[in-house]
Amino acid sequence: MIAALVLGWLALAPAGAGFTVAVDPGHGGKNCGGEGLRKGLYEKHVTLEIARRVRRNLLAERGLRVVLCREADVLVPINARVRCGNEAGARLFVSIHTNASPFGPSRGMQRGFEIYVLPVQGVDHDAGLAAIAPASPVDGAWAAHQVRATAVESLAAAQRIEWQMADALGSDRDRGIKQAGAKLDVLQGLKMPAVLVEVGFLDHPQDGNFLATEAGWDKIAGALSRAISDLRARELRGRTDPTITARTAPAR
Numbered sequence: 001m002i003a004a005l006v007l008g009w010l011a012l013a014p015a016g017a018g019f020t021v022a023v024d025p026g027h028g029g030k031n032c033g034g035e036g037l038r039k040g041l042y043e044k045h046v047t048l049e050i051a052r053r054v055r056r057n058l059l060a061e062r063g064l065r066v067v068l069c070r071e072a073d074v075l076v077p078i079n080a081r082v083r084c085g086n087e088a089g090a091r092l093f094v095s096i097h098t099n100a101s102p103f104g105p106s107r108g109m110q111r112g113f114e115i116y117v118l119p120v121q122g123v124d125h126d127a128g129l130a131a132i133a134p135a136s137p138v139d140g141a142w143a144a145h146q147v148r149a150t151a152v153e154s155l156a157a158a159q160r161i162e163w164q165m166a167d168a169l170g171s172d173r174d175r176g177i178k179q180a181g182a183k184l185d186v187l188q189g190l191k192m193p194a195v196l197v198e199v200g201f202l203d204h205p206q207d208g209n210f211l212a213t214e215a216g217w218d219k220i221a222g223a224l225s226r227a228i229s230d231l232r233a234r235e236l237r238g239r240t241d242p243t244i245t246a247r248t249a250p251a252r
């Protein structure tokens with residue numbers, strides 16, 4: 001009886017277990033990323049400043065935990081960032097980067113933010129692998145379903161972030177949600193919805209100056225924090241109304 005009660009409680013436990021988001025400040029240490037307009041300012045500094053602010057903003061939100069995949073100016077390999085998200089049991093992974101135009105005539109001409117998720121094609125490939133690996137076909141179908149459901153949730157997460165970023169920075173800065181073009185290695189192997197946000201162009205005169213100021217970091221962190229809050233609220237609602245979330249069980 002007690003065992004049944006305990007098991008029943010455990011089955012429900014994840015619903016009350018809170019929401020962890022892994023925030024990944026891109027680059028770090030000798031991997032500086034793009035160079036800013038201000039001397040000595042690199043992408044790795046901007047991403048950490050924004051990530052720290054996101055954590056600070058969300059500190060007071062009960063049941064929400066923010067884990068940073070890099071706390072200081074140190075080199076963190078891609079696989080360690082993936083482990084950071086998976087081992088934290090994160091429900092959402094947000095990698096922060098800044099953009100730059102390629103060297104050449106367009107240098108300094110592009111501006112705005114864009115959000116990346118893994119391409120659906122790659123997800124189908126992963127889903128295929130997930131379906132082949134397990135011992136039983138039912139497990140395989142479930143694993144493949146999970147991979148696809150996570151991809152759908154990644155897109156939903158990207159959309160929330162896009163709305164909040166456009167609200168904060170202006171819809172004319174919105175370059176959209178993309179599935180190719182950035183280095184998306186950090187999103188491979190994650191078990192939760194995951195996005196990579198290019199918050200602005202470090203080499204653009206206005207974007208670059210904005211990204212060198214505390215006001216800029218605050219504004220971007222505010223938008224990301226609101227999006228994370230929204231996504232957590234959405235997940236909480238999804239637990240009582242399964243039509244809201246893509247995390248539904250396959251037919252057996």
Ligand SMILES: [Zn+2]
Pocket residue numbers: 026027033034043097098
């Ligand atoms: Zn980067």
